[in-house]
Amino acid sequence: MKWFIELCDKFHFVFIEGDRYKQIFNGLLITLEITFFALIIGIVIGVVIATIRSTYDKNVEVLKRKRGPALVLWTILNIIAKLYLTVIRGTPTVVQLLIAYFVIFESATNGVPVAIFAFGINSGAYVAEILRGGIMSIPTGQFEASRSLGFNYIQTMRYVIVPQVFKSVLPALCNEFIVLIKETSVAGYVGVNDLTKAGDLIRGRTFEAMLPLLGVAAIYLALVVVLTSLVGVLERRLRTNER
Numbered sequence: 314m315k316w317f318i319e320l321c322d323k324f325h326f327v328f329i330e331g332d333r334y335k336q337i338f339n340g341l342l343i344t345l346e347i348t349f350f351a352l353i354i355g356i357v358i359g360v361v362i363a364t365i366r367s368t369y370d371k372n373v374e375v376l377k378r379k380r381g382p383a384l385v386l387w388t389i390l391n392i393i394a395k396l397y398l399t400v401i402r403g404t405p406t407v408v409q410l411l412i413a414y415f416v417i418f419e420s421a422t423n424g425v426p427v428a429i430f431a432f433g434i435n436s437g438a439y440v441a442e443i444l445r446g447g448i449m450s451i452p453t454g455q456f457e458a459s460r461s462l463g464f465n466y467i468q469t470m471r472y473v474i475v476p477q478v479f480k481s482v483l484p485a486l487c488n489e490f491i492v493l494i495k496e497t498s499v500a501g502y503v504g505v506n507d508l509t510k511a512g513d514l515i516r517g518r519t520f521e522a523m524l525p526l527l528g529v530a531a532i533y534l535a536l537v538v539v540l541t542s543l544v545g546v547l548e549r550r551l552r553t554n555e556r
Contacts, residue, residue, distance in 0.1 A: 327524045333515050340511030341532060347428050347507065348494045354433025355493070356486070359440025364470070365394045366441070367448040371456070394441075401438035407499045409435055414503040424503040432500075436493055443485045447478035487544040491537055498533070508532060 328334040369376075369391040376384040401409070413431040414424060421427050451474050459469040501510030512529035516522050 323521060323524055327515060327519050327521050328528070331518075333518070336506070336511040336515060337508065337528065337532070340506055340508040343425060343506060344494065344497050344500075344508040347425060347432060347497045347500060347505070348490070350429045351432035351436055351497070352490055352493055354429065355436025355440045355489070358434065358437025359444050362394045362397065362437065362441035363444035363448060365390045366445050368466070370449065371453075398438050398441065401435055406432070406435050406496050407502060410499060410503060424500065424505040427503060428497065428500040428505050428507075432493060432497060435496070436489060439489055439492075440486065443482050443489065444478060447482040448474060450481065451477060484544055484548050487540065487547065491540050491544075494536055494540075495533060 328337070365387075369387050372387070376387060410428065410431040413434075414421060414427045418427050418430075455473060455477075456469060459473045460466075464472065497507060498509040500507045501513065506514070508529055512525040515525040519525070
């Protein structure tokens, strides 16, 4: 009982006194803001890169037979896409964040847009491979059947392939969203007062490490559990629709 009373006193001192709980709340909002907009950027980049990579892979033989400027254009685009994927997936996220803040946007005074940019660029590489895998999993016969009905390549992708791809990769995209939430915990390196940074600031002011860190960990865990549950519900509904 004495231990519980001491724990309550520590909790009051760490979070309630000085309204320090507001730092946690504001940090959570910033974390969710960075995650949301970074995911949007990642999806846009991922769609573009996945389209380039899958189009090249599926049509490279035809392009080689025809030759001409189309082959050169798609080859260059494919090389750029592969270089982007190699660099982004081959370097740590925190290093990319530091490069974005101290090199690309060295005059930036607000770290939140920089963090959104950095995490968006990083997420785009993984989203691209998720979408490319979905596109490549569609049987070639569906492409051929669409073309035989008079659809051009863009119409085939828009009306036939993409709806199926998004349905199959949606759970994986949701998992990428979960991973992205946890990756944003390094945003404090560029002065962003996100959830992790808020816990660290409280720890520095109160000289209490356990409660701030456990509190931050509990919030991340709660977010992941809720999102994982939503992904599970989504997967069950998709399976029901298929039946």
